[in-house]
Amino acid sequence: MEALEKGKQAEYGAWLSIGVYIGLSLLKLGIGFWGDSKALMADGLNNTTDIIASLAVLIGLKISKKPADTDHRYGHSRAETVASMVASFIMVAVGLEVLTNSVLKLIRGDVQSPSLLAAVAAAIAAFIMYAVYRYNLRLAEQTNSHALKAVAADNKSDAWVSLGTVVGIVMSVLGLAWLDNVTAILVGGMICKTGWDIFREATHMLTDGFDEEELRKYKVTIAAVDGVEKVLDIKGRSHGNQIFVDLTIAVRSELSVSDSHDITENVENELIDKHQVHHVHVHIEPYA
Numbered sequence: 001m002e003a004l005e006k007g008k009q010a011e012y013g014a015w016l017s018i019g020v021y022i023g024l025s026l027l028k029l030g031i032g033f034w035g036d037s038k039a040l041m042a043d044g045l046n047n048t049t050d051i052i053a054s055l056a057v058l059i060g061l062k063i064s065k066k067p068a069d070t071d072h073r074y075g076h077s078r079a080e081t082v083a084s085m086v087a088s089f090i091m092v093a094v095g096l097e098v099l100t101n102s103v104l105k106l107i108r109g110d111v112q113s114p115s116l117l118a119a120v121a122a123a124i125a126a127f128i129m130y131a132v133y134r135y136n137l138r139l140a141e142q143t144n145s146h147a148l149k150a151v152a153a154d155n156k157s158d159a160w161v162s163l164g165t166v167v168g169i170v171m172s173v174l175g176l177a178w179l180d181n182v183t184a185i186l187v188g189g190m191i192c193k194t195g196w197d198i199f200r201e202a203t204h205m206l207t208d209g210f211d212e213e214e215l216r217k218y219k220v221t222i223a224a225v226d227g228v229e230k231v232l233d234i235k236g237r238s239h240g241n242q243i244f245v246d247l248t249i250a251v252r253s254e255l256s257v258s259d260s261h262d263i264t265e266n267v268e269n270e271l272i273d274k275h276q277v278h279h280v281h282v283h284i285e286p287y288a
């Protein structure tokens with residue numbers, strides 16, 4: 001799949017999330033206010049921030065498609081990762097707001113039994129969000145989009161949050177009214193946890209962190225190429241959905257420049273074909 005086509009598909013996933021979040025936030029906030037459910041309103045507030053986070057991801061995906069220029073020789077694909085980090089900030093800020101308000105209301109004893117309709121709305125939202133999560137996760141794996149993976153992770157978190165909201169509301173209706181506020185606190189905690197996980201992955205990528213297991217796989221592939229005597233060094237880094245690999249291999253010293261170049265071409269082709277690496281830089285050393 002070409003990079004441009006991958007970008008378009010990733011954008012479609014982001015648009016899908018935005019549309020679903022708009023509908024669910026209106027549903028939850030409306031029914032939560034009418035049914036006096038703090039947990040459902042907290043869940044609805046979470047979805048409104050998800051709209052902003054998904055928009056940030058969408059902007060990042062659009063910027064990442066810009067071609068390389070004079071001051072961005074590697075292109076703009078890291079804008080996608082920056083967008084993921086922005087989304088994580090929004091999630092954590094909202095999670096802390098929900099946590100603070102819910103704890104204060106619980107301390108003040110501001111507890112009321114919500115309407116059972118709120119539980120029905122949360123159950124419907126949980127089912128819809130899980131379906132969106134499965135779709136976006138599959139799309140993220142196909143496009144290798146880290147920003148869309150962040151969106152999918154948020155979708156999954158929202159599905160679990162809505163499911164937990166159902167339990168809290170039902171228990172409140174059955175007589176444990178304080179559980180509605182407790183559920184809202186748990187919702188806030190899960191929002192913060194999702195935001196932290198996305199932030200950690202984004203910072204890992206932006207500081208050129210790379211999965212060691214993936215490098216081991218690359219090394220096995222390179223070592224199997226005819227003419228490669230030894231893999232001396234290998235480094236990897238991610239630029240959005242693109243992977244860049246720098247490596248040093250040893251070849252027989254008696255080989256001509258042309259023969260050595262052919263080996264590097266074979267190494268590049270193997271990494272591109274088998275591991276979808278976007279760019280490979282190979283340095284050659286004489287094998288001792």
